[in-house]
Structures are given as C-alpha cells and as structure tokens.
Amino acid sequence: MGQVNVRPQAALALDVGGTKLAAAVVVVGGDGPQVRCRVQVPTETDRGAAHVMERMERAAARALADYRATESAVPVEACGASALGCPDAAGERVAFGANLMEGWTGMPVAARLSHAVGVPCVLLGDVQAHALGEARWGAAAGAPSCLCVAPGTGLGGGLVIDGRLVRGAHGLAGHLGHMQSVHAQGMRCSCGTLGHIEAVTSGVGIGALYQGVDVASADFDPAIDGAWVARRAARGDARARAVLARSGFALGSEIGSWANLVDPAVIVIGGSVRKAGAVWREALERGFRSQALEPLRDVPLVDAALGDDAALVGAAEYALDRFARPA
Numbered sequence: 001m002g003q004v005n006v007r008p009q010a011a012l013a014l015d016v017g018g019t020k021l022a023a024a025v026v027v028v029g030g031d032g033p034q035v036r037c038r039v040q041v042p043t044e045t046d047r048g049a050a051h052v053m054e055r056m057e058r059a060a061a062r063a064l065a066d067y068r069a070t071e072s073a074v075p076v077e078a079c080g081a082s083a084l085g086c087p088d089a090a091g092e093r094v095a096f097g098a099n100l101m102e103g104w105t106g107m108p109v110a111a112r113l114s115h116a117v118g119v120p121c122v123l124l125g126d127v128q129a130h131a132l133g134e135a136r137w138g139a140a141a142g143a144p145s146c147l148c149v150a151p152g153t154g155l156g157g158g159l160v161i162d163g164r165l166v167r168g169a170h171g172l173a174g175h176l177g178h179m180q181s182v183h184a185q186g187m188r189c190s191c192g193t194l195g196h197i198e199a200v201t202s203g204v205g206i207g208a209l210y211q212g213v214d215v216a217s218a219d220f221d222p223a224i225d226g227a228w229v230a231r232r233a234a235r236g237d238a239r240a241r242a243v244l245a246r247s248g249f250a251l252g253s254e255i256g257s258w259a260n261l262v263d264p265a266v267i268v269i270g271g272s273v274r275k276a277g278a279v280w281r282e283a284l285e286r287g288f289r290s291q292a293l294e295p296l297r298d299v300p301l302v303d304a305a306l307g308d309d310a311a312l313v314g315a316a317e318y319a320l321d322r323f324a325r326p327a
C-alpha cells in the first residue's frame with residue numbers, strides 16, 4: 001500500500017482565484033491527500049484587496065475551526081496560500097498584482113493569514129501550487145519532473161523538478177504566459193507588453209483573436225471569451241474553429257520551446273481553456289511537435305487530474321515542506 005509508514009500531516013490551504021476563493025485543511029498521508037472542511041466563497045476582486053484579504057482570513061479561520069471541531073487527530077502545522085498575482089521570493093507578500101485588483105501589490109498575505117489562524121504561512125502563485133499538486137499526487141505523480149501549463153483567465157505555468165517546485169530568484173519561475181511569440185505579434189498582453197503568448201492563448205486572448213482586436217482595444221467585448229468561442233465552434237462556426245486551431249497551435253509551439261529549455265518528463269495541461277474541444281487540442285499537440293526537439297516529441301501532454309483540489313493540495317504540500325517536514 002505504498003508509503004504506509006509516512007506520518008500523516010495536515011496543513012491549512014487557500015486557493016484564491018479571480019472568481020472564487022477556497023480554504024480547506026489538507027491531510028497528507030501515505031495514501032494521498034484528503035481535502036477536508038472545504039469553504040468556498042466568491043472572491044469579489046471588484047471590491048479591492050483589503051476586502052479580499054478579510055475574506056481569505058475568514059474562510060481560513062472557518063475551515064480550521066470546522067476541522068478542529070470534527071476531526072483533530074492530525075494537527076494543522078502550516079498554512080499555504082495559492083493566490084492570483086505574483087508572490088515575492090520569500091513567499092510573504094504579493095510582489096505584483098495591481099492589474100488584478102486595487103491594492104493587491106504589497107499585500108502581506110502570509111503575515112495576515114498567520115496572525116488570523118495561528119500557524120506559519122507561505123504564499124505562492126496559483127499555477128505554481130497547481131503544478132506541485134499535480135506533480136505530487138495528480139497527473140504527473142511518480143514522474144521525476146513536470147511542466148504544468150494552465151490557460152484560463154490568463155496563461156500560467158509552473159515547473160517541478162525532482163519533486164520540488166522551482167520558484168526562481170524572484171518567485172516568478174514558470175511564467176510561461178509572458179514569453180514572446182510570433183503568434184502574438186501586435187497583441188497586447190495583460191502585463192502591458194506587446195507580443196506575449198498569453199495575449200492569444202488565454203480565454204480572454206481567444207476572445208480577442210475571434211474579435212480581431214487586442215484586449216486593450218475599446219472595441220474588445222469581454223463577453224466573447226474562450227468558452228464563448230468554444231461553444232460557437234461546437235456548433236460549426238468556421239471562424240471559431242479557426243481561432244481555436246490558431247490559439248492551440250500557438251500554445252503548443254510555446255510549450256514545445258519550453259520543453260527544449262527544461263526537458264520535463266511530463267507536461268500537465270490545466271486551466272479552463274483545455275476544455276475548448278478537439279480542434280484546440282489537436283492543434284496544441286501539432287504545435288508542440290512543431291517546436292520540440294526530436295527526442296522530446298513524445299513527451300506526454302496530459303490533462304490535469306486533481307480538478308479544483310490541485311492548488312489546495314499543492315499549497316498544503318509546499319507549506320508542509322517549508323514548515324513541518326521532515327517528520
């Protein structure tokens with residue numbers, strides 16, 4: 001039965017996305033992670049960072065109180081927070097997030113949560129947490145390394161090598177979305193730069209491609225996004241199908257280039273855009289093989305397996321590594 005002698009450990013985990021905010025206690029033993037006492041509420045980014053921070057504190061405290069009231073056999077030793085925006089190198093504050101919500105840059109997330117729940121806390125990026133969760137217990141479990149790519153509202157990435165999340169010197173490692181691409185020439189990225197791959201591969205970017213304008217344009221309609229285009233494509237809209245093929249190929253090409261740089265054993269595809277359908281997926285695979293060096297062309301591109309729990313599991317794992325392990 002695997003690592004039955006591993007002492008179970010528990011961490012509080014948060015997953016703060018653009019639309020929803022989740023908190024839970026993750027108990028990790030030899031048989032895998034169990035997500036307990038999950039609390040989920042809308043993030044409400046439109047009300048600003050101070051409001052969101054308070055919601056995070058309340059959700060975390062409630063999940064922890066629920067856990068302690070019902071099943072406290074495994075004590076909670078740490079807290080990991082996966083959140084939108086860029087964390088700093090120390091995992092303490094949001095280094096950059098002004099484009100996501102007012103007041104988010106500089107928010108001392110780790111200290112605020114630690115004060116609220118009474119255990120040490122670390123902050124990491126949302127796709128970084130996804131990547132670690134999938135690498136430890138999901139689609140890349142057992143693989144020596146993985147690159148996780150998540151086209152959703154934006155385009156995130158995360159890299160795990162030898163079981164460890166690579167965070168980089170500034171906490172930003174894995175920001176695949178902000179790589180220049182020939183497929184995004186003239187398109188404005190969410191970070192403000194022209195030509196980054198996110199501009200044509202995120203859900204918003206797919207909408208922009210369909211409309212033939214970039215996201216910064218006054219003519220851009222945010223209601224036309226990746227999901228909208230995918231629905232049109234499924235009904236036979238030729239333009240929608242062409243846009244999905246172009247976007248999928250562009251993303252696959254970028255992943256192929258990244259594979260040449262880091263040589264991952266497995267590539268995990270997460271994010272909502274991966275549900276865009278067969279046209280997108282086939283183009284993604286084709287784009288990948290067009291850029292990957294010959295020995296890498298058979299590296300598997302697999303779907304993320306942990307669903308909504310991936311970031312919670314990854315954040316808990318990261319926090320346990322930092323504050324609690326080795327047992």
Ligand SMILES: [Zn+2]
Pocket residue numbers: 177178179189190191192193196198
């Ligand atoms: Zn960018």
